[in-house]
Amino acid sequence: MICQNEFVRIDALRKLDLLDTPPSEAFDRITRMAARLFDLPVAAVSLTDTDRQWFKSRVGVEHDSIPRMHAPCSEVAEQYAFVVIPDLAASERYRDSLLAQQGVRFYAGAPLVTRDGHALGAMCVLGTEPRQITEEERDALTDLAAMVMAQIELQHALGRIDPISGLPNRNQYIDDFADLEKDWPRGQQRLAALVHLASPQQLGNAARVMGSSYLDGLVAEAVRSFREEFGSDGKMYHVAATQFIVLLAPHVGLASCTLRLQRWLDGSHSWSTSRFVTSPAVGIAPFELGAADSLDVLRMAQGAAHDAFANGTQLAVYSSTEDAAYRRRFTLVTEFGRALEHTSQLRLNYQPRIDLDTGACVGAEALLRWVHPEMGNVSPAEFMPVVEQTSMARPATAWVIDAALTQLRAWQDAGIDTLTLSVNVAAPNLLEPDFAAMVRAQLRTHGVAPACLELEITESAAMENRASADRMLAQLQDVGVRIAIDDFGTGYSSLSYLQSIPAHVVKIDQSFIRGIEDDERKQALVTAMITLSHDLGYRVVAEGVETAAARDVVRLAGADEAQGWLYAKALEPDALAQWLALHAADVAHAIPA
Structure with missing residues (x-):
């Protein structure tokens, strides 16, 4: 049986450049010592290649390699363990091996293990008569194997001093x-x-x-x-x-x-x-x-x-605290990759968006949720910033768009056909040359009109690599989807850029909205942001609306829509459908809030 990390083991062996190299007295000296110490006719430094046992050094052997199949040294490398066969003729595995046919009866091999834990082969001794091995002999052969590895590493390292600094390496x-x-x-x-x-x-x-x-x-x-x-x-x-x-x-x-x-x-x-x-x-x-x-x-x-x-x-x-935080981030990256392969851990919740003039629900934002089998609920505020810095930003966004459009199609088939669904897009997505093509293909696959999908990007994402972002946003505009500028006011805004970006919606970040009812400076700032956005042709959504007083302030300031806990938290698909029915009934029997 070949070990699970055989490819890595073979790669480690090849990197050392030992195979098919000329004889070396440094190794031969150790091999002769092994033969004398055990009083046996055969000893070898045997390296386990993909299909052969190649002898870097040998005593009592004419050929420099034998087939790997049914070779005891292969078992040493595969098991990373000391192997003793008192009598090959009595061994079911080796009685018909090439060594047994040549008269070998006894075998003992100690593994040659690198610093990284890869077994290269064996320091082995062989005899023509059955015999046992003592603990002292086992220790001696283990020491000889360590001497071989020290010689291998010494030759490979070409010394221990860095030539530039003169320091030990x-x-x-x-x-x-x-x-x-x-x-x-x-x-x-x-x-x-x-x-x-x-x-x-x-x-x-x-x-x-x-x-x-x-x-x-x-x-x-x-x-x-x-x-x-x-x-x-x-x-x-x-x-x-x-x-x-x-x-x-x-x-x-x-x-x-x-x-x-x-x-x-x-x-x-x-x-x-x-x-x-x-x-x-x-x-x-x-x-x-x-x-x-x-x-x-x-x-x-x-x-x-x-x-x-x-x-x-x-x-x-x-700092152990900082270290734990970095380890946590690394764990999140690794585990999120597995979650994308087994998407039962992932789901979408949806938070409604309300038209402030009519009180009707006109849209919903799709929010990714991750329930890990051991870590439990992992907040998107924790894992998304980490994911967006890796190659998983692309498959994560693709999964969210696919899941969101699947749900939107199901809602439309059930008669809920007035919603615009918003999906967050990471900065790396705007650098993908085929991102717009992927969005177009997903819309066609699910049979959803482009105007029903809104992609939310942050100011910082749009400005991070402006030339590439401009090209991608223009392509998305051609697809026909809506573009929203998310977390407005928190990024490094450029008024000249905001004037030209092909967006339809500005979402004012919740940090400006929470507590606005008691903060005159926030009120003045939000009013100015809304006025500016309207002047540039954008529809304005106020995020983080949690109280009726905050709703009244942003509506008076001119906001078109509101999103927040005043109306609903992010809901499971079935819960949102029920909420929509109840909310529509409330709106029908009341003056729009």
């Missing part, structure tokens, strides 16, 4: 961290600091204009000055192109570390010729020996450095 950091746990007491509190010499945008700009040699000089300057500040109080490792991590000495506490790092950052004018182009940031990760491994500490320090960039502080200490 990431592999050496991982090894040294493991030694820390052996040399110092478990539970000891230590600090690691990751220096990120420039933000991703700064790096991209600098490399594009001045080339990679500029970044090499930036690294050399920073390493030299950092060493002057910390001396022997920290060991530095070059872990990425413009990043190095420092493991601080046990006596360096957080207060002292923070002070010295800030001093180094403040002094960049004296050591950095790039101070006007790049700005470094440092993340500090406190950790406890034995409680976190090397990669955990590296991740925490990198997270703190990113927090420093985001906050504009240059220096930040790892």
Whole structure:
């Protein structure tokens, strides 16, 4: 049976460039040691390829490979485990194998496992007589396999020193961290600091204009000055192109570390010729020996450095709260992808829109809801901003449009044919060259007139990539759907752009509406926004109307429609149909509100 991650395992083997390479005395020495130690005629460093066992080193074997099928070394790689076969002739699996036919009776193999946990093959010994293996022999063969892997990694890494900075590299950091746990007491509190010499945008700009040699000089300057500040109080490792991590000495506490790092950052004018182009940031990760491994500490320090960039502080200490928030976002992205594959977790609710002159319901906004089997109800305010930054923005919007039009078609077939249905569109959707074609196809599939669908975009989305957005909005206008500017007043508005955007509706954000009945400044601002929108030819919807007093204010200010909890929260499809019937009856027997 081939292991589930066979493709990844084979890829790891190929990356090491070991297959079909010339013999190496470094490996042959270990293989000879294995044969002597076990007093057996055959020993080999066997690598498990897709269809063969290839011997990087061998003793007592003439050929350099055998078929993988029914080879015990393949079982070692597949199971990631030590394999002992006391007698191949007595083994149902191997009694007819090529090795058994050649007279091999005994086999023992220890897995060759990379740092990333991929089994490459086996350090194996074979004999022509049945025998058992002792615990001491098992440990010895395991040690020999570790020696083989150390040799493989040493040759592949071509040393442990980065040629640009002269610092130990990431592999050496991982090894040294493991030694820390052996040399110092478990539970000891230590600090690691990751220096990120420039933000991703700064790096991209600098490399594009001045080339990679500029970044090499930036690294050399920073390493030299950092060493002057910390001396022997920290060991530095070059872990990425413009990043190095420092493991601080046990006596360096957080207060002292923070002070010295800030001093180094403040002094960049004296050591950095790039101070006007790049700005470094440092993340500090406190950790406890034995409680976190090397990669955990590296991740925490990198997270703190990113927090420093985001906050504009240059220096930040790892925060478990911030870390949990980022992990939550990552989980949401992963789980939402699964939700799109199994859409039983997703559904749409609908919130009515009311004409303020007649009191009639003239439309509804489709709002995505996600019920995760373990996390429960996940708010769209939490997951949508994350989703919109990923490749899932396209399939998410496509699913919402399809589900909304399916429901609208069902309502129309049931005689509810006066609603315009609104769907939110993310900024990345406006960059999809076939987005308008997708919308047109969906309308045709469901048999819905384009004027019955309204796409809501935010000001920021429309302005983010204006040329592409303009082209897409023009195409959507040709399709015949309505366009609404959502959350009006919260983005970076351009009056000249608002004058030309092919929109039909402006939706004033609820932050301006809530509490408007008691706030004269809000009243003045909303009145001005409504007047401006009407002058530009837009119909105006006031979002977040929760009280009758707020409704009266926005109606007096000239708003055309209102949406909010005063009328209804977002409802399930059946509940909305019932609400529509009751509301129509109320409107028919009362003066329009």
